[in-house]
Amino acid sequence: MQALSIRGLAKTYSNGVQALSGIDLEVPEGEFFALLGPNGAGKTTAIGIITSLVTKSAGSVAVFGHDIDRELERAKSCIGLVPQEINFNMFEKVFTIVVNQAGFYGIPRRAAVERAEECLRQLQLWEKRDAIARTLSGGMKRRLMIARALVHRPRLLILDEPTAGVDIEIRRSMWVFLREINARGTTIILTTHYLEEAENLCRQVAIIDRGRIIENDRMSNVVRKLNQETFVLNLRDAASAPPDLPGYAARLLDDHTLEVDVSKDQGLNDIFARLSAQRVEVLSMRNKVNRLEELFMRLVEAPAPVRAGVA
Amino acid sequence: MAATPLPRLEDAPAWRIRWVGYLTILRREWGRIIRIWGQTLVPPAVTAALYFIIFGSLIGRRIGEMDGFDYIQYIAPGLIMMSVITNSFGNVVSSFFGAKFGKHVEELLVAPLPNWLIVCGYVSGGLIRGLIVGLVVTAVALFFTHLPVAHPFIVIASVVLTSIVFSLGGFFNAIFAKNFEQISWFPTFVLTPLTYLGGVFYSVSLLPAWAEKLSHLNPILYMVNAFRYGFLGASDVDVGIAFAITVAAAVVMFAVVVTLMNRGTGIRE
Ligand SMILES: Nc1ncnc2c1ncn2[C@@H]1O[C@H](COP(=O)(O)OP(=O)(O)O)[C@@H](O)[C@H]1O
């Protein structure tokens, strides 16, 4: 069963900005999935369409098989959303916010009260139940949004940059909590612009940039791709087969061009020694552009996250 | 990998989810009215008391009778209706616009509730506020005068319908409003003038013929008169027509508001 299935999803805002240009995404049930990309890539737009906060321009979305054009209410019942920006009523009490959200999902009052207590305890907010939301610290506000998203026990939990602006300790405890929830069977999709976060939590990652998915793979493969460089070597003499380079992935592009993948902890000396031994003469060498690495250079250049809101 | 099978909320019957959702919206609106009672319940009582003192006791004595009733008695139903109108409208416009402005409208937009139900929830909140304020102002009126009730059913039906119409009006305003200025524009420039010119303080039969005709284009005239008829048994308009107009207004406004919500106007990008 696919928890989420997206086909050809596109969004052009009324001001003409094309935020998504036809993305496809499949997230199987039970997955811990990262949607990773720099600011402005289109992550929040995609989440907004899935949760019906944003209207789509084209494409289709199904949540646990419920198409949002045909079975919107059922699709919505399956999702819990932790939005990027705080969106609870600042003047309401913590407990009221969570109980009411359960009610909006159709959970009768008595059960709603029990579940609200359970969720607030899980997120260490029970002592704050009677506090007015406005008075919570930044980290508590984030946790309140997570409690609210879990109160109807969604099968799919979507978190849009849940740890942005949260200090490192709270971030780590949130990670532990999310892993637990996932282990108990909830499918999780989170968006982030921290590679570290995706690497720590997620098994599958889709990388989004300028409204397109440019990579969708197991996290481990992506990390490997990130840690390797590809060199293009020009050979003096025509070769009919790639030279023997144990430990390296080498391919002939044509009889004078050899491509070699080198992971960052491997040296180049060994390659040249082996090529010399096989009497292969290299005329020139260049570094092939690594699209992923290029993207992550931009992620690194992005403004540093605000460190605010201690619990 | 799932240790325990998760209960399937999505398989619950839609009517049950909707009913609980509706009650929850209502509960939240009720909580809001009570939480900010100093803004929701006190001002209408104070305003009404001032009207009764000035127009009823001080000036009213010099005016004498209107349509065969004490002036203060004559204006009492109109003043009650006026506060019902302003408060129903005000409750929904500020609550729904506030939800848009504070983004917590998203709590409802992500929930499995149809838009018509969300509209019904807010309108019911406006109705509750309208009726409570109506009762409060009636209580104030009883300090100053005696109010007969000629047709109780008409009193109740007209106040409920009018409150629904103006709650929907408040919702409509909130959908289009982009800032707080735009939620005070309509009450100031449309609602208040129409109410004052809607026969709250005078019988339109006293007006010159052209002004009387013009007054009949004002929907509030019909609502105020139907309500007054319920108390005093006197009306400037045909009560049947008044009800037809009010019901039609409610149906049309409901359809318009739900259509706008379905299109996402003002709430979804
Ligand atoms: N409401 C909006 N109106 C117009 N453009 C928008 C709106 N929201 C987002 N955008 C634009 O759409 C693009 C994607 O934004 P967003 O989905 O928020 O990206 P991300 O969440 O990955 O940072 C950006 O160029 C952003 O400026």
Ligand SMILES: [Mg+2]
């Ligand atoms: Mg975003």
